[in-house]
Amino acid sequence: MKNIQKFILFIILLTGSLSCKKSFLNETPLDFLSTTNAFKTEADFNASTNNLYGLVRQHFYTVNDFSPFYYQYRTDAWFDITVTTPNMAADMATRGLTNFAWTPNYKIVSEANTIISRLSASALTDAQKKLFEARARFFRGFAYRTLAYLYGGVPLILEEVTTPKTDFTRATRKEVYAQVIEDLKFAAANLPSLAAGSTRDGEVSSQAANHLLSEVYLADGQFQNAVTAASAVISDPAMALMTSRFGRRSTVTPGDVYWDLFQRGNQNRKSGNKESIWVIQIETDVIGGGASTSGGTQFGVYALERVHAPLMRDVTINGVAPFLWPIANYTGGRGVGFLAPDPYYINDIWQSDYNNDIRNANHNLVRDFYGTNPASPFFGKLISTKAPPAGSRGIGGPLVANKPDRAIYPYQSKATQVYEPPATLVAASAAVPASIRNIDSLARYSLTTGAGGTYIDQYMFRLAETYLLRAEAYLGLNNTAAAATDINVVRARVNAAPVLPGQVNIDYILDERLREFGVEEKRMLTLMRLGKWVDRVRRFNPFYGTQMQDNYNLWPIPANEIEQNRSAKLDQNPGY
Numbered sequence: 001m002k003n004i005q006k007f008i009l010f011i012i013l014l015t016g017s018l019s020c021k022k023s024f025l026n027e028t029p030l031d032f033l034s035t036t037n038a039f040k041t042e043a044d045f046n047a048s049t050n051n052l053y054g055l056v057r058q059h060f061y062t063v064n065d066f067s068p069f070y071y072q073y074r075t076d077a078w079f080d081i082t083v084t085t086p087n088m089a090a091d092m093a094t095r096g097l098t099n100f101a102w103t104p105n106y107k108i109v110s111e112a113n114t115i116i117s118r119l120s121a122s123a124l125t126d127a128q129k130k131l132f133e134a135r136a137r138f139f140r141g142f143a144y145r146t147l148a149y150l151y152g153g154v155p156l157i158l159e160e161v162t163t164p165k166t167d168f169t170r171a172t173r174k175e176v177y178a179q180v181i182e183d184l185k186f187a188a189a190n191l192p193s194l195a196a197g198s199t200r201d202g203e204v205s206s207q208a209a210n211h212l213l214s215e216v217y218l219a220d221g222q223f224q225n226a227v228t229a230a231s232a233v234i235s236d237p238a239m240a241l242m243t244s245r246f247g248r249r250s251t252v253t254p255g256d257v258y259w260d261l262f263q264r265g266n267q268n269r270k271s272g273n274k275e276s277i278w279v280i281q282i283e284t285d286v287i288g289g290g291a292s293t294s295g296g297t298q299f300g301v302y303a304l305e306r307v308h309a310p311l312m313r314d315v316t317i318n319g320v321a322p323f324l325w326p327i328a329n330y331t332g333g334r335g336v337g338f339l340a341p342d343p344y345y346i347n348d349i350w351q352s353d354y355n356n357d358i359r360n361a362n363h364n365l366v367r368d369f370y371g372t373n374p375a376s377p378f379f380g381k382l383i384s385t386k387a388p389p390a391g392s393r394g395i396g397g398p399l400v401a402n403k404p405d406r407a408i409y410p411y412q413s414k415a416t417q418v419y420e421p422p423a424t425l426v427a428a429s430a431a432v433p434a435s436i437r438n439i440d441s442l443a444r445y446s447l448t449t450g451a452g453g454t455y456i457d458q459y460m461f462r463l464a465e466t467y468l469l470r471a472e473a474y475l476g477l478n479n480t481a482a483a484a485t486d487i488n489v490v491r492a493r494v495n496a497a498p499v500l501p502g503q504v505n506i507d508y509i510l511d512e513r514l515r516e517f518g519v520e521e522k523r524m525l526t527l528m529r530l531g532k533w534v535d536r537v538r539r540f541n542p543f544y545g546t547q548m549q550d551n552y553n554l555w556p557i558p559a560n561e562i563e564q565n566r567s568a569k570l571d572q573n574p575g576y
Contacts, residue, residue, distance in 0.1 A: 039119075039122055045128075075536070076523070078342065079342055080338060087547075112143070148173050149525050153174075155170055184216065191204060193238065202281035205277070214233070215469055223476035226470070240463070294424065317377075318377075320375065331372060375435055385408060386401055426448070468512060470486050491512070
């Protein structure tokens with residue numbers, strides 16, 4: 001008993017002595033990350049940089065099947081065909097859909113600032129520190145450029161925020177541009193070049209920084225500097241516009257070099273593609289990738305096929321469906337018809353070179369379809385949006401020539417994988433409709449209900465855009481001859497007639513961007529950068545045009561951001 005009592009007394013005394021030492025309560029992280037042991041090694045900084053790539057991919061491509069396409073809806077080329085009457089007042093409210101870009105871009109800023117702030121205390125070499133700073137500053141500049149285009153002046157945060165902060169104030173748009181330019185100049189000087197072979201697929205480079213720098217110089221009205229930055233990319237020996245067929249499927253017909261740009265595997269430079277500058281890695285069915293063929297098409301997939309291709313299932317001709325659906329051919333895979341082209345995109349921008357411009361060829365911009373249902377009298381026959389057959393109907397009623405219906409309208413084949421869907425999305429033979437089991441060319445491309453994504457890497461920047469940015473800069477310098485020369489480099493590749501210097505104005509360049517990029521472009525950013533969103537939608541998109549207000553050329557600061565900012569005034573944009 002005495003021994004037990006002595007033991008208990010010893011434990012009490014030991015506990016008491018330890019409780020007097022505060023260090024006993026301190027955690028020493030040995031095998032998990034914390035704020036005290038993270039951001040020490042190259043691996044730590046690589047993990048954080050990879051997260052920046054992931055944040056960009058998620059926001060602009062894969063977060064769901066609607067938010068990424070806010071950069072195309074409500075522009076001069078596209079509209080939401082599922083909506084009978086738009087409500088722009090609600091969309092543009094301070095708690096409306098315009099909030100979607102605020103938080104994701106500030107998350108990019110926050111991650112970039114954390115990297116930059118933690119470099120000085122890391123174990124990295126000076127060269128490594130400079131490289132990671134260049135990467136972080138590229139992404140910070142990329143995010144602030146987006147915020148400034150959409151909202152104007154925004155809070156400019158340049159350091160890691162480690163405590164609650166409710167006293168943000170807005171910098172001017174000019175001040176934000178100045179910071180973006182400073183960040184991108186540093187990135188351009190310190191990121192590796194694509195020519196050096198030291199960048200992996202999807203990594204940012206000095207060419208990507210100069211491309212974006214040219215764009216932001218344009219936004220800031222620094223036209224000569226924009227020319228210089230664009231020229232650094234265009235004249236780089238590592239870069240060239242693709243002018244002949246290349247890569248996988250280069251012998252497929254119908255096809256051309258423009259079609260080749262959008263075939264699986266052809267976006268990255270190892271395919272021989274010297275036009276790509278920054279390619280977002282979708283990485284289908286790769287752990288950590290941006291697309292899964294088993295996860296459905298609402299989240300975790302770039303749902304361009306689902307959103308942009310029409311819902312061909314719901315076309316009938318004299319009561320019979322002429323199309324089997326979903327089939328991975330030129331009928332658009334498993335499209336469901338949300339993002340439809342307006343008449344300006346379908347017709348007007350192509351009129352000067354309708355039959356020669358290969359971007360308007362039917363295998364690139366699909367207007368004519370062929371029946372795929374053996375039970376229909378139109379099996380194998382032409383069904384054209386330009387002249388629908390008598391008795392044809394869609395979701396909205398009888399089909400009318402050149403008038404989009406959700407069930408059938410012209411769409412860009414770059415949204416799909418024509419005759420090359422992921423193998424995991426091809427229906428098992430038992431699931432293939434009995435009517436086509438003996439028709440090999442169709443049965444092999446019958447899709448499962450999980451289809452609907454666009455399972456190829458996506459261009460964020462490519463060289464054709466750099467030429468058009470430089471053309472815009474030359475236009476700003478009143479050098480329309482040089483602007484026409486740059487535009488004609490892009491047009492020559494697609495067999496389009498050259499533009500004359502006297503024809504070049506900002507509307508022509510914006511039209512050329514539509515012809516070259518279409519749904520590939522984040523069109524809203526281009527129009528907002530130029531302050532042309534309201535004007536172009538009023539003139540060219542009748543669905544939204546009458547509801548556009550002058551103040552919409554700046555989006556509202558989200559109301560919740562203003563309300564949370566209790567210790568300072570976060571001014572709202574005029575008109576909201």
